[in-house]
Amino acid sequence: MAEEIRTLIKEDVEFPQIFRDLKGSPEKIFLLGKIPEPELPLIAIVGTRKATTDGLEIAFNIGRELAENGIGIISGLALGIDGAAHKGCLKGGGRTWGVLARGLDKIYPASHESLAKEILENGGGLISEYEAGTEAFPNQFLERNRIVSALAKAVVVIECPIPSGALTTAKHAAEQGKEVFVIPGSIYNSNYRGSHMLLREGARLVTNAKEILEDLGWANKKEVEKETNDTAETKLLITTLKSEKTVSVDRLHLLTKLEPRVILQILAQLEIEGRIVENAGFFKLKK
Numbered sequence: 001m002a003e004e005i006r007t008l009i010k011e012d013v014e015f016p017q018i019f020r021d022l023k024g025s026p027e028k029i030f031l032l033g034k035i036p037e038p039e040l041p042l043i044a045i046v047g048t049r050k051a052t053t054d055g056l057e058i059a060f061n062i063g064r065e066l067a068e069n070g071i072g073i074i075s076g077l078a079l080g081i082d083g084a085a086h087k088g089c090l091k092g093g094g095r096t097w098g099v100l101a102r103g104l105d106k107i108y109p110a111s112h113e114s115l116a117k118e119i120l121e122n123g124g125g126l127i128s129e130y131e132a133g134t135e136a137f138p139n140q141f142l143e144r145n146r147i148v149s150a151l152a153k154a155v156v157v158i159e160c161p162i163p164s165g166a167l168t169t170a171k172h173a174a175e176q177g178k179e180v181f182v183i184p185g186s187i188y189n190s191n192y193r194g195s196h197m198l199l200r201e202g203a204r205l206v207t208n209a210k211e212i213l214e215d216l217g218w219a220n221k222k223e224v225e226k227e228t229n230d231t232a233e234t235k236l237l238i239t240t241l242k243s244e245k246t247v248s249v250d251r252l253h254l255l256t257k258l259e260p261r262v263i264l265q266i267l268a269q270l271e272i273e274g275r276i277v278e279n280a281g282f283f284k285l286k287k
Contacts, residue, residue: 003120005104005132006031018150026129026147032104032116033125036097036151041224042072043212044152046166047081047146047159048191053157055081055191058183060088062156065209067094070224074151076144076165077112077126081158086115095124099152101144102126102136133182145169154179156217157203160194167194170203179216181206184278202232217242217285233258237252237266238285246284 006139008015009028019025026221030057036042043066045059063073063085069280073089075082077098089096096119100108104126107113116126130140145165147157149172157180160166170180180203185192199205206212217238218224230238233256240255241247252263267283270276 044146045085059084064092095189
């Protein structure tokens, strides 16, 4: 591609902080286009290359609807579910990122060169931990999945057989403390064996983008924009409230190490915005 490949090392300001904290952190990453801004909420959509017509439609529609609600999409630029999700995001006016399992000097698969170009033209990017000239080997497709899940706030699995790279992505997401959402399917379709296994292991069952947004607390675009613009202290407090369900100021102080004065200020603002409710000195997120 005409655009020059950039190299980011850990000392660079643009090098994502999430990678520095990642188990098996890449020493450097290679980039075409832009790196996702830390404040941009990203959701990964992953699944089989050999997707059904229904699976492709679901991936496209979820990608589009999430994009329309201010969410960026990250995936692997592969055939099937990945490609459909990228295309849906672009259709919804969003930005999307592809994580490749080879050097960025060649797009893989070659049939997605035009899609890669469209991703770059619309403010997204292509990311790899492999230098230009590195060919795609099977183990690299599995290795790149930890990067896909690391950049995402949550992972959506659509049509996941056994074995499947999507299962690896879901596993990384769970280890990283991310939500894993699964679209269910027919018990007679082998494309859903991994999907249903994930559901038995505790993944969340969803059927559309609205349910994903609701489960993440992003009921609409305004909620996404609010969370995107929250301070680091506010995000920490909200994350704690999500995990505790209902909690006192003393408990919040113990868990977050924030000063009680700061906690009270944030709680007051969240209450004004209608994002939390208080009862007898205990606080919880408003559903």
